[in-house]
Amino acid sequence: MEPVSFCVVGVGGYGRMHIRIIEALEEEGLAKLSAAVVRNPKKYSDEVSRLRRKNVRIYRSYMDMLENEAGTIEIVTLPVAIHQHKDMTITALKAGFNVLVEKPPAVTIQDLDAMIEAERASSGFCAVGFQSQSKNTIKELKRMICDGRLGEIKEVIVKGRWKRLDSYYQRNAWAGKFMYNGKYVLDGTVSNPLSHYLFNGLYLASMEWGRAAEPLRVRAELYRAHRIEGEDTSCLEIETEDGAKIFFYATLCAPSNEDPIHQIIGSKASAELIKGLDVKVEYSSGGVEVLRDDGSDDRVELFRNAARYLRGLDEELNCTLQMTRPFVLALNGAYESSGAIWRIPEKHLTYREEEGSVSTLINNIVEIIDKASKERKLYSDIGVEWAHPTEYFSLKGYRGFSMKL
Numbered sequence: 162m163e164p165v166s167f168c169v170v171g172v173g174g175y176g177r178m179h180i181r182i183i184e185a186l187e188e189e190g191l192a193k194l195s196a197a198v199v200r201n202p203k204k205y206s207d208e209v210s211r212l213r214r215k216n217v218r219i220y221r222s223y224m225d226m227l228e229n230e231a232g233t234i235e236i237v238t239l240p241v242a243i244h245q246h247k248d249m250t251i252t253a254l255k256a257g258f259n260v261l262v263e264k265p266p267a268v269t270i271q272d273l274d275a276m277i278e279a280e281r282a283s284s285g286f287c288a289v290g291f292q293s294q295s296k297n298t299i300k301e302l303k304r305m306i307c308d309g310r311l312g313e314i315k316e317v318i319v320k321g322r323w324k325r326l327d328s329y330y331q332r333n334a335w336a337g338k339f340m341y342n343g344k345y346v347l348d349g350t351v352s353n354p355l356s357h358y359l360f361n362g363l364y365l366a367s368m369e370w371g372r373a374a375e376p377l378r379v380r381a382e383l384y385r386a387h388r389i390e391g392e393d394t395s396c397l398e399i400e401t402e403d404g405a406k407i408f409f410y411a412t413l414c415a416p417s418n419e420d421p422i423h424q425i426i427g428s429k430a431s432a433e434l435i436k437g438l439d440v441k442v443e444y445s446s447g448g449v450e451v452l453r454d455d456g457s458d459d460r461v462e463l464f465r466n467a468a469r470y471l472r473g474l475d476e477e478l479n480c481t482l483q484m485t486r487p488f489v490l491a492l493n494g495a496y497e498s499s500g501a502i503w504r505i506p507e508k509h510l511t512y513r514e515e516e517g518s519v520s521t522l523i524n525n526i527v528e529i530i531d532k533a534s535k536e537r538k539l540y541s542d543i544g545v546e547w548a549h550p551t552e553y554f555s556l557k558g559y560r561g562f563s564m565k566l
């Protein structure tokens with residue numbers, strides 16, 4: 162296959178990973194890193210020199226790149242801040258480029274719909290950086306679900322417990338923000354670091370290939386323990402059109418980082434999916450099937466899929482904008498249901514100096530999440546002292562998010 166020409170916008174933050182991935186595919190002859198946009202080359206002088214030595218064309222402005230590279234660059238990748246995704250994606254699609262935008266593609270349903278519309282009106286495509294959908298185990302499990310091998314999907318339970326230090330929130334201007342520069346960011350467990358696992362929950366709750374389950378209504382509680390504007394701890398109960406319920410429990414205030422766990426409960430079988438491990442499917446009639454992790458890096462596979470799709474070698478994109486619509490609806494529904502981001506009082510928190518920064522731990526959060534998930538309840542339902550009860554929010558006909566804190 163003729164290598165696909167990529168341009169990465171931004172060489173800091175997760176942009177470094179985009180460059181590493183494209184360079185890995187260069188080794189296989191599938192891709193070529195042809196250009197990069199670096200708005201402040203002095204800040205990244207070593208990387209800019211390295212790229213220049215490789216004949217990568219460096220632009221200081223996104224618009225200059227789009228003007229000069231039309232017909233040359235085939236896929237523009239956007240590992241940029243969340244609030245930049247919509248405008249930069251639409252501009253590139255209108256200029257005739259294909260796009261790979263990072264997750265979450267957008268944090269409001271109106272922005273996502275505008276992106277879907279721009280993609281429809283364009284000649285190109287927009288792939289989304291939710292990489293789990295490119296992982297062999299998840300694809301095989303989804304295929305089994307669609308073939309009815311697990312029966313009707315009743316519940317998907319997702320637990321994500323990570324620890325993030327204050328330095329995580331200091332890495333850029335938008336981390337931990339609800340809004341930045343007048344635009345929604347909604348940075349938190351639901352939209353950003355643990356969003357992959359909520360999206361997986363919706364994806365595995367649908368028995369239709371290429372689709373995530375459509376949320377009908379959401380009940381959610383959002384909290385903050387770090388001194389931030391956004392949320393760092395959440396729980397959601399989502400009822401879907403397909404009849405399945407998704408329970409999502411997440412925190413960035415755990416004592417350590419655990420690999421997120423998904424349990425998929427069907428009428429004939431249940432499955433446990435833990436990042437990096439083989440998937441075990443247990444049939445109620447007895448018997449176990451194991452889906453082996455092939456060791457591939459799903460982040461590389463996401464890019465491989467976009468490149469192969471462009472060349473007509475893959476029939477479909479593993480993650481499209483349209484596929485993520487249920488995720489963005491659930492995200493907006495979670496904020497609408499919670500109505501606020503509740504501050505967890507100091508007496509329930511423990512701070513520790515670590516790695517030159519500070520960690521924030523919610524006391525007993527591991528046990529709280531285990532109990533709530535076991536009982537399929539939200540934190541307030543199980544009587545957690547700092548928790549606030551909330552109401553269901555219906556997503557029927559929901560078209561726009563406009564909440565203020």
Ligand SMILES: NC(=O)c1ccc[n+]([C@@H]2O[C@H](COP(=O)([O-])OP(=O)(O)OC[C@H]3O[C@@H](n4cnc5c(N)ncnc54)[C@H](OP(=O)(O)O)[C@@H]3O)[C@@H](O)[C@H]2O)c1
Pocket residue numbers: 170171172173174175176198199200201204221222223239240241242243245263264265290291292332333334353
């Ligand atoms: N798929 C995953 O597993 C994964 C993991 C991590 C992050 N992400 C996603 O990746 C995205 C970026 O996250 P991050 O934490 O890396 O953000 P970040 O720290 O804000 O980094 C963004 C980078 O983009 C650059 N940039 C922004 N606008 C630009 C422009 N117009 N021209 C050139 N460069 C521009 C910034 O340059 P400056 O340094 O000059 O500001 C910075 O280097 C987010 O959507 C995030 O959710 C995905």
